[in-house]
Amino acid sequence: MSLLDAEAVDRGLAALDGWERDGDAIVRRLRFADFRAAIDFVGRVADLADAADHHPDLFNSYRRVEVRLTSHDAGGITRRDLDLAERIDGVVGEGAEPA
Template sequence: MDKLTTPQIEAQLKNLDGWTYDNGSICKSFVFKDFKEAFSVMTHIAFVAEQQNHHPNWENVYNQLTIKLNTHDAGGITQYDFDLANAIEQIVSKG
Protein backbone atom coordinates (compact mmCIF):
# COMPACT_ATOMS: atom_id res chain seq x y z
CA MET A 1 0.00 0.00 0.00
CA ASP A 2 1.37 3.39 -0.99
CA LYS A 3 2.05 6.10 1.55
CA LEU A 4 -0.40 9.00 1.19
CA THR A 5 0.73 12.59 0.73
CA THR A 6 -0.19 15.29 3.25
CA PRO A 7 -2.87 16.77 0.91
CA GLN A 8 -4.38 13.29 0.44
CA ILE A 9 -4.42 12.75 4.20
CA GLU A 10 -6.00 16.14 4.87
CA ALA A 11 -8.67 15.50 2.21
CA GLN A 12 -9.64 12.17 3.76
CA LEU A 13 -9.65 13.60 7.29
CA LYS A 14 -12.48 15.92 6.25
CA ASN A 15 -14.70 12.81 6.17
CA LEU A 16 -13.69 11.66 9.67
CA ASP A 17 -15.14 13.80 12.44
CA GLY A 18 -12.64 14.52 15.20
CA TRP A 19 -9.65 12.73 13.66
CA THR A 20 -6.42 14.71 13.32
CA TYR A 21 -3.06 14.23 11.65
CA ASP A 22 -0.31 14.44 14.25
CA ASN A 23 3.30 13.28 14.26
CA GLY A 24 2.88 10.75 11.44
CA SER A 25 -0.41 9.24 12.61
CA ILE A 26 -4.10 9.90 12.32
CA CYS A 27 -5.49 10.19 15.84
CA LYS A 28 -8.68 10.46 17.83
CA SER A 29 -9.71 10.19 21.46
CA PHE A 30 -13.07 8.77 22.53
CA VAL A 31 -14.80 9.10 25.89
CA PHE A 32 -17.22 6.44 27.09
CA LYS A 33 -19.59 6.06 30.03
CA ASP A 34 -17.16 3.92 31.99
CA PHE A 35 -14.25 1.48 31.70
CA LYS A 36 -16.51 -1.44 30.83
CA GLU A 37 -17.94 0.38 27.83
CA ALA A 38 -14.48 1.53 26.68
CA PHE A 39 -13.08 -1.97 26.96
CA SER A 40 -16.06 -3.47 25.16
CA VAL A 41 -15.51 -1.12 22.22
CA MET A 42 -11.78 -1.89 22.26
CA THR A 43 -12.55 -5.60 22.06
CA HIS A 44 -14.82 -5.07 19.06
CA ILE A 45 -12.17 -2.91 17.37
CA ALA A 46 -9.55 -5.60 18.06
CA PHE A 47 -11.53 -8.22 16.13
CA VAL A 48 -12.00 -5.89 13.15
CA ALA A 49 -8.33 -4.85 13.23
CA GLU A 50 -7.31 -8.51 13.22
CA GLN A 51 -9.58 -9.18 10.21
CA GLN A 52 -7.93 -6.28 8.39
CA ASN A 53 -4.47 -7.33 9.61
CA HIS A 54 -3.93 -3.72 10.61
CA HIS A 55 -3.54 -2.96 14.28
CA PRO A 56 -3.92 0.35 16.12
CA ASN A 57 -1.62 2.02 18.57
CA TRP A 58 -3.92 2.81 21.45
CA GLU A 59 -4.10 3.81 25.06
CA ASN A 60 -6.96 3.28 27.48
CA VAL A 61 -7.30 5.15 30.76
CA TYR A 62 -10.57 4.38 32.58
CA ASN A 63 -13.27 5.63 30.17
CA GLN A 64 -11.01 7.26 27.59
CA LEU A 65 -9.56 5.56 24.52
CA THR A 66 -6.94 7.26 22.34
CA ILE A 67 -6.19 5.67 18.98
CA LYS A 68 -3.28 6.42 16.64
CA LEU A 69 -3.09 4.82 13.22
CA ASN A 70 -0.24 4.59 10.75
CA THR A 71 1.20 1.92 8.50
CA HIS A 72 4.62 1.01 9.85
CA ASP A 73 5.62 -0.92 6.70
CA ALA A 74 4.94 2.14 4.52
CA GLY A 75 6.48 4.62 6.92
CA GLY A 76 3.37 6.78 7.11
CA ILE A 77 -0.35 6.95 6.49
CA THR A 78 -1.97 4.67 3.89
CA GLN A 79 -5.49 3.78 2.86
CA TYR A 80 -5.34 0.94 5.42
CA ASP A 81 -5.37 3.57 8.19
CA PHE A 82 -8.44 5.29 6.80
CA ASP A 83 -10.21 1.97 6.27
CA LEU A 84 -9.64 1.06 9.92
CA ALA A 85 -10.57 4.57 11.11
CA ASN A 86 -13.88 4.33 9.24
CA ALA A 87 -14.53 0.89 10.75
CA ILE A 88 -13.76 2.29 14.21
CA GLU A 89 -16.24 5.11 13.67
CA GLN A 90 -18.93 2.57 12.74
CA ILE A 91 -18.18 0.50 15.85
CA VAL A 92 -18.26 3.51 18.17
CA SER A 93 -21.47 4.88 16.66
CA LYS A 94 -23.24 1.58 17.33
CA GLY A 95 -22.13 1.75 20.96
Protein backbone atom coordinates in the same frame (compact mmCIF):
# COMPACT_ATOMS: atom_id res chain seq x y z
CA MET B 1 1.02 0.25 0.19
CA SER B 2 2.27 3.74 -0.57
CA LEU B 3 2.18 6.77 1.68
CA LEU B 4 -0.50 9.38 1.16
CA ASP B 5 0.53 12.96 0.57
CA ALA B 6 -0.68 15.67 2.97
CA GLU B 7 -3.60 16.69 0.74
CA ALA B 8 -4.87 13.12 0.46
CA VAL B 9 -4.63 12.68 4.24
CA ASP B 10 -6.52 15.96 4.79
CA ARG B 11 -9.26 14.89 2.36
CA GLY B 12 -9.55 11.55 4.10
CA LEU B 13 -9.71 13.12 7.55
CA ALA B 14 -12.43 15.53 6.41
CA ALA B 15 -14.66 12.51 5.73
CA LEU B 16 -14.04 10.98 9.18
CA ASP B 17 -15.53 11.81 12.57
CA GLY B 18 -13.12 13.28 15.11
CA TRP B 19 -9.82 12.06 13.67
CA GLU B 20 -6.78 14.31 13.43
CA ARG B 21 -3.29 14.03 12.09
CA ASP B 22 -0.50 13.67 14.65
CA GLY B 23 2.84 13.41 12.88
CA ASP B 24 2.92 10.21 10.86
CA ALA B 25 -0.34 8.88 12.36
CA ILE B 26 -4.04 9.66 12.59
CA VAL B 27 -5.57 9.75 16.06
CA ARG B 28 -9.01 9.73 17.63
CA ARG B 29 -9.54 10.29 21.35
CA LEU B 30 -12.83 9.30 22.96
CA ARG B 31 -14.42 9.36 26.40
CA PHE B 32 -17.04 6.78 27.34
CA ALA B 33 -19.63 6.58 30.10
CA ASP B 34 -17.51 4.19 32.16
CA PHE B 35 -14.60 1.77 32.08
CA ARG B 36 -16.73 -1.13 30.79
CA ALA B 37 -17.97 0.90 27.80
CA ALA B 38 -14.40 1.93 26.98
CA ILE B 39 -13.14 -1.66 27.13
CA ASP B 40 -16.08 -2.91 25.04
CA PHE B 41 -15.09 -0.36 22.38
CA VAL B 42 -11.47 -1.55 22.51
CA GLY B 43 -12.73 -5.10 21.92
CA ARG B 44 -14.73 -4.01 18.88
CA VAL B 45 -11.68 -2.21 17.50
CA ALA B 46 -9.58 -5.34 18.08
CA ASP B 47 -12.04 -7.40 16.04
CA LEU B 48 -11.92 -4.91 13.16
CA ALA B 49 -8.13 -4.70 13.31
CA ASP B 50 -7.70 -8.47 13.22
CA ALA B 51 -10.07 -8.75 10.27
CA ALA B 52 -8.12 -6.05 8.40
CA ASP B 53 -4.72 -7.41 9.53
CA HIS B 54 -3.86 -3.82 10.43
CA HIS B 55 -3.37 -3.14 14.13
CA PRO B 56 -3.63 0.28 15.78
CA ASP B 57 -1.98 1.45 18.93
CA LEU B 58 -4.70 1.53 21.58
CA PHE B 59 -4.38 3.42 24.86
CA ASN B 60 -6.96 3.12 27.63
CA SER B 61 -7.16 5.02 30.88
CA TYR B 62 -10.36 4.35 32.81
CA ARG B 63 -13.07 5.67 30.47
CA ARG B 64 -10.80 7.27 27.89
CA VAL B 65 -9.47 5.57 24.76
CA GLU B 66 -6.99 6.82 22.19
CA VAL B 67 -6.74 5.06 18.83
CA ARG B 68 -3.59 5.75 16.81
CA LEU B 69 -3.28 4.47 13.25
CA THR B 70 -0.14 4.44 11.13
CA SER B 71 1.29 2.03 8.59
CA HIS B 72 4.61 1.17 10.20
CA ASP B 73 5.78 -0.84 7.20
CA ALA B 74 5.24 2.18 4.91
CA GLY B 75 6.53 4.75 7.39
CA GLY B 76 3.38 6.85 7.74
CA ILE B 77 -0.26 7.21 6.73
CA THR B 78 -1.69 5.07 3.95
CA ARG B 79 -5.14 4.30 2.61
CA ARG B 80 -5.28 1.33 5.02
CA ASP B 81 -5.25 3.75 7.97
CA LEU B 82 -8.11 5.83 6.63
CA ASP B 83 -10.10 2.71 5.73
CA LEU B 84 -9.71 1.24 9.22
CA ALA B 85 -10.54 4.61 10.81
CA GLU B 86 -13.80 4.64 8.86
CA ARG B 87 -14.66 1.14 10.10
CA ILE B 88 -13.79 2.15 13.66
CA ASP B 89 -16.15 5.13 13.39
CA GLY B 90 -18.90 2.62 12.67
CA VAL B 91 -18.43 0.88 16.04
CA VAL B 92 -17.96 3.85 18.38
CA GLY B 93 -21.50 3.52 19.70
CA GLU B 94 -23.84 5.82 21.55
CA GLY B 95 -22.64 7.85 24.48
CA ALA B 96 -19.05 8.28 23.36
CA GLU B 97 -17.77 11.83 23.14
CA PRO B 98 -14.52 13.48 22.14
CA ALA B 99 -11.93 13.35 24.90
